[in-house]
Amino acid sequence: MFGITRSSANRGRGTTAKGITLLYAQILPVMAIVCLFPAIPKLFQHFGGIEHAAIFIPMIVTIPSLFLAIFAPVAGIVSDRYGRRVCFTAGMAVYSIAGLVPVLVDRLDMIVASRAVLGIAEAFIITVSSTLIADYFGERRHGWVSWVGISTSIAGTLLIIAGGALADISWKGPFFIYLLAIPGFIMTLIFIDEPLKSNTESSGTIQPLGFPFKIAFLIGGVTFVASIVYYVEPLNIANILSAAGIESFSTIGVIQALTTLPYILGAMLYRWLFRWSIGNLLALAGLFIAIGQIVIGFAPHYIYVSVGACIQQLGAGMVIPALLAWGQSILPFEQRSRGMGIWATAFFTGTFVCPMLVNMVEQAHDLQKAMVVFGFIAMALALLSFFFAQSQKMNAVNNKSHAAQKGQ
Numbered sequence: 138m139f140g141i142t143r144s145s146a147n148r149g150r151g152t153t154a155k156g157i158t159l160l161y162a163q164i165l166p167v168m169a170i171v172c173l174f175p176a177i178p179k180l181f182q183h184f185g186g187i188e189h190a191a192i193f194i195p196m197i198v199t200i201p202s203l204f205l206a207i208f209a210p211v212a213g214i215v216s217d218r219y220g221r222r223v224c225f226t227a228g229m230a231v232y233s234i235a236g237l238v239p240v241l242v243d244r245l246d247m248i249v250a251s252r253a254v255l256g257i258a259e260a261f262i263i264t265v266s267s268t269l270i271a272d273y274f275g276e277r278r279h280g281w282v283s284w285v286g287i288s289t290s291i292a293g294t295l296l297i298i299a300g301g302a303l304a305d306i307s308w309k310g311p312f313f314i315y316l317l318a319i320p321g322f323i324m325t326l327i328f329i330d331e332p333l334k335s336n337t338e339s340s341g342t343i344q345p346l347g348f349p350f351k352i353a354f355l356i357g358g359v360t361f362v363a364s365i366v367y368y369v370e371p372l373n374i375a376n377i378l379s380a381a382g383i384e385s386f387s388t389i390g391v392i393q394a395l396t397t398l399p400y401i402l403g404a405m406l407y408r409w410l411f412r413w414s415i416g417n418l419l420a421l422a423g424l425f426i427a428i429g430q431i432v433i434g435f436a437p438h439y440i441y442v443s444v445g446a447c448i449q450q451l452g453a454g455m456v457i458p459a460l461l462a463w464g465q466s467i468l469p470f471e472q473r474s475r476g477m478g479i480w481a482t483a484f485f486t487g488t489f490v491c492p493m494l495v496n497m498v499e500q501a502h503d504l505q506k507a508m509v510v511f512g513f514i515a516m517a518l519a520l521l522s523f524f525f526a527q528s529q530k531m532n533a534v535n536n537k538s539h540a541a542q543k544g545q
Contacts, residue, residue: 153271156281158324162225162266163285164292165232165318166259167323169201169252171293171316172314175301179308186244193245197252199489204256205263206485212264213478217471221272223267224474228261229322236315259260260481272332273464278465279411282458286404290454294394349468353476356464357483362518363419363485365494366426367456369511370433370449372492374442377504381439392439396446403454416526418459423519425452427512434509460484 180194187193216224235258238251270281296314303310374396403425410418429449436442462479468476498507503511 152273152328154269154324155269156284158321159266159270159273159281159327160284160288160378161321161324162229162262162403164289164322165262166201166205166453168234168292168296168314168317169255169259170198172296172300172311173198174297176304176308176311179304179435183308187245190245193249197239197250199257200249200252201259201401202347202485202488203334204253204257206482206489207258210475210478212267212481213475216265216268216474216478218262220328220331220476221269223300224261225265225269225329226322226325228258228265229318229325231255232258232262233315233318233322236318237312237543239312240309245463246258260478263481264474264478267465267480269329269472271463271473272470279458279462282461282465283404283408284410285461286407286454286457287401289457290397290400290404294397295526299388307329343515349472349476353468353479356460356476359419359478360460360464360480360483361487363460364484365491366423366511366515366518368491369452369495369508370426370430370446370453373495373504373508374433374446377433377442377508380437380504381436381442383439392443393447396443396450399447400450400454405454406451407455407458411458414524414526415459415463420453420519420523422452422459422527423454423515423522425449425455427452427515427519430508430512430515434505434507434512437507448473457484 141283177194177198180197184194212224212228232255235251235255239248242248242251270285271278274281299314300311303313335367371393375389376391378392383389383392403422407418410421413421426449429445429447429452431459432448433442434445436445464476465481466474495504495507495511498510502510
């Protein structure tokens with residue numbers, strides 16, 4: 138159906154089946170977090186009497202992201218050295234097993250340990266799948282990275298609903314969702330092969346005269362800051378809606394689900410504008426995020442909060458595809474996994490740090506004022522991105538002019 142062939146002529150080329158497999162893999166780290174949100178009260182009911190339960194139970198949700206951030210660079214180095222396919226397949230296999238450990242055991246320490254292993258598997262999955270999108274699809278990668286944002290957004294909403302329904306049955310219920318990793322592993326075995334350099338390299342890619350740390354850390358630094366700004370709204374919007382007068386958690390969930398629709402539109406907007414420079418793309422995304430968060434911060438009613446959330450999500454939908462494609466395009470084939478490892482570490486470290494930073498501002502003021510503060514930070518970042526893009530454009534014009542003068 139997908140026209141897959143294992144012949145040497147097509148080996149390493151991008152196909153629809155490969156793309157779907159990689160999108161499936163990108164959803165797994167989202168699944169690791171969101172499907173357990175509704176189960177936290179049940180986990181406290183079951184394990185609350187155990188010593189240090191107040192520390193360990195939240196770690197069930199957060200520790201995969203922490204270990205992903207720590208091990209993503211390692212995954213990149215190993216993948217560049219030993220091959221993409223073996224590392225990706227191993228990551229999918231370990232994820233499928235570690236995700237189901239809580240279904241089989243009833244010890245809090247073993248569950249936390251299995252979640253740490255899950256995070257290491259995620260490091261390989263995210264790093265290598267991000268690399269393979271560029272390896273397989275080359276200039277066609279922009280369409281696929283936009284689908285990363287769309288698919289993870291839709292899956293996140295559905296997984297929260299599924300996690301809540303299963304948590305009503307048992308604290309173990311949401312962990313059965315990890316059975317969904319098994320089809321992904323099977324798809325990996327069937328469709329994923331080792332990409333060929335000749336199919337992926339372009340003349341504009343930096344040649345590997347040593348790892349380009351300066352460029353990789355520039356991408357990582359921008360991604361880290363963007364990740365913090367990106368997560369301010371989704372991590373806090375439920376509390377703001379509750380404070381705005383909505384008492385029903387189901388109503389809050391419906392509003393959150395509806396505000397993900399502009400996120401999808403933002404990802405589609407990236408597909409139309411992907412030829413813009415990264416500075417202009419981030420400037421536009423940052424402008425939407427800033428306006429949305431400022432509207433939320435000053436909103437007197439939940440209707441206005443919802444409008445602000447929609448504007449913010451429009452910008453958020455552009456961020457991941459833009460940053461991901463930037464990192465994929467600027468790094469050479471031999472070092473792309475290492476670069477994607479740094480990208481993943483930066484993004485998920487931002488995810489980990491964001492709640493602490495928001496809490497610091499909230500303690501000094503309140504949550505809505507914190508949204509305003511981070512809205513103005515996003516506005517400043519948007520302006521910096523815009524001026525960076527203009528300076529790069531002027532440098533390119535000047536370089537072209539100098540080259541023309543030398544040619545004469």
